[in-house]
Amino acid sequence: MRSVRRGTAWSCVLGLGSSLLFSSLHAREPEPSPVWHDDATSRLEALALLQSLNAELLSHPSATLTLERWCGEHHLAPEAKIIAERVQGEDKPLPPEARNQLQIGADEPVRYRRVQLACGQHVLSEADNWYVPSRLTEAMNHQLDTSDTPFGKVVQPLHFRRQTLSAELLWSPLPQGWENAAALSGSTDATLAMPQHVLEHRAVLFDQSNRPFSLVVESYTSQVLAFTPAMTRP
Known part of the structure; x- marks a missing residue:
């Protein structure tokens, strides 16, 4: 079941530097995730958590x-620190509407950067980022070219704001029409199956002069729920 694509609709429902080589992405062995049982309580808890994360993402730049x-609050790693792991490879083409969204001409250079944002052994987000280098400082461009520092931390001196274009729940823990069902299954020994990606955001970043300088598409993974559900803790 898919949600309404607009972030505003979501906000009504409920108030993502060390340098690593590309090969390390394939060497990363994720820790076994805690088991989420496929029962009504776990599904409701998972939905509430995804909506909470979505609301947090929508309310912060x-x-x-x-x-x-999020990593710190849910103890996903010994140290709550996000590392951006660059994904090297072919650049993705700029989306057709992006030049209008970035308010740039047909000949304005645009750079592409893809990263995985990880906390400990958990990859929480995969982000595609198209940005306008002429609207960043020389130091920022150098850092983006030569390090795995997250984009948001590099451009923090711009005191940027974020305009969400869409926020979409890619997976709902509750089946479609659950509210009309007589009852949800109360208990089962089965494991709740989760897809790789559970939430997607598209946004444009603006600097203090209200100039757009970046288009991002962020795909959040089910690893954001890689902790023991509260209802099953001893």
Whole structure:
């Protein structure tokens, strides 16, 4: 079941530097995730958590810092620190509407950066980022070219704001029409199956002069729920 695409609709429902080589992405062995049982209580808890994370992302300009707080609050790693792991490879083409969204001409250079944002062994988000280098400082461009520092931390001196274009729940723990069902299953030994990506945000970042300088598409993974559900803790 898909949600309404607009972030405003979501906000009504409920008030994402060390340098690593590309090969390390494949060497990363995720820790076994705690078991979420496929029962009504776990499904309701998972939905509430996804809506809470979505609301946090919508209400703060930096997805990186939001994920760092989320990691710390849910003890996903010994240290709540987000590391951006660069994904090297072919650049994705700029989306057709992006030049209008970034308010740039047909010949304005745009750079592409893809990263995985990880906290400990958990990859929480995969982000595609198209940005206008002429609207960043020389130091920022150098840092983006030569390090794995998260984009949001690099451009923090711009005191940027974030305009959400869409916020979409890619997976709902509750089946469609659950509210009309006589009852949900109360208990089962089965494990709740989760897809790789559970939430997607599209946003444009603006500097203090209200100039757009970045288009981001962030795909949040089910690893954001890689902790023991509260209802099943001893």
